Amino acid sequence: MAAVQKPAQVFGRAAEWDGLVSFATRPTPQAMLGVVSGRRRMGKTYLLRALTEQVNGLYFGATAATAAESLRQFGAALAAHSGSPSPFSFANWDDAIAYLFSLGTADRAAGPLLVVIDEFPYLSKTTPEIPSLIQREIDRYQVEHNSMRLMLCGSAMSVMGGLLTSTAPLRGRAQLELVVRPFGYREAAEFWGVAKDPALAARLHAVLGGTPAYRRQFLADDTPAGLEDFDPWLTRTVLSPLSPLFREARYLLAEETDIRDTAMYHSVLAAVAEGNATRGGIANYIGRKSVDISHPLTVLEDSHLLERGEDLFRSGRARYRISEPLINFYEAVMRPAWALLESGQATQVWSQSADRFASQVAGPHFEGLCREYMLTSGQFLIGRPIGQVGRGVVTDPAARRQIEIDVAVTESRSPGAKAGLALLGEAKWGTVMDLHHLNRLSHARELLIGRGAATPATLLACFSAKGFAAELQAEAARSDVVLVSLADLYR
Incomplete structure (x- = not known):
């Protein structure tokens, strides 16, 4: 089969496109299964429709319907793809799935047959046996010739994530597992x-x-x-009640099937947006015990709305951050002034939100951008392979204080060896950084050297969106000090 070119209208997604094409066109004679997931609005459908058009495959988008109606819709889609003038009628999903896979047994000169079932959670909710029916056919056509390339896609992350886990019927059957994430x-x-x-x-x-x-x-x-x-x-736009984005953060929560009590989940997210990043801090903020928030935290993580990062300097200490910026903005800026915003007072609310936006939205987000930078193009600052990029807290027992490290990079290590620290960094959104910030990093490095976790060669990095004082710029001539501006992040 000739190379399948990505259409010009599909922006980016080069790696995702290559992976999907490789799956769809692989000439192996066995049936293959792929699972594509990702939150709504990521462009999954746009990407998969473009692919099915390129390889003359079948795209079926499930809807929120009864099992019987979904079965009729599926039969109609199969008939349209086959060129039948009338829709196919199946007695049940058992017959429909068996017929679908039978299409892959035909001698196809054009190559494998790609079938995409989008919004698969709608089907599995009304017909829970569908994954087992697919498993039966996949197992059958591992020994019999079949060119089927079945791709299941969905936005309910908790449902899609469970398709291939533990004792799920499709565990171990997929040759592709792709999560379509937001653009970097x-x-x-x-x-x-x-x-x-x-x-x-x-x-x-x-x-x-x-x-x-x-x-x-x-x-x-x-x-x-x-x-x-x-x-x-x-x-x-975002702050206007006339804009579709105005209530989008609320809809993102409501769309997750495992979320029932949205008030509890909003409270957890509000706690994190306020800077309460530990499990104990979140529990105290919402007035619950730590054990009571275990399930909400797990669901929010599975939904890709919350991220859990380990403290690189203290094992067992995790910190949470909201991974969807719009939800963080909603919890920090919009939710506290919701009544005013609904009454059309967006300009007034925004004019009073500068400090809150800087401290709870832009500042923490800038720290995240700096860590992402070090994971990608910023690696050249290290000059050698890196291990983890994260954050952490360095304790200073003598002064009875803690030093927060916004960006920490470990060196790549061999199995069994202890990873050394390659870089310690501090990130400031609205502050011109000076020698005070560098001295704090230097002190943290000395403390870590005393514990065998760092060396004098560990780099000290200042990340600032506002700039650097002249005396700090002079110190950047040292081999162990680097300054990274906002422009550097985008260069």
């Missing part, structure tokens, strides 16, 4: 057309992240004309 911050800047304005790009990403649908489907390409237009743009 630099790719998002290109997508929004603001890559040449890092200050605007960082603010825009702190509010909307890298979700593709927000620009085109939600805002009809209404983008900020420049940094000076950011405030007016925000009040006419």
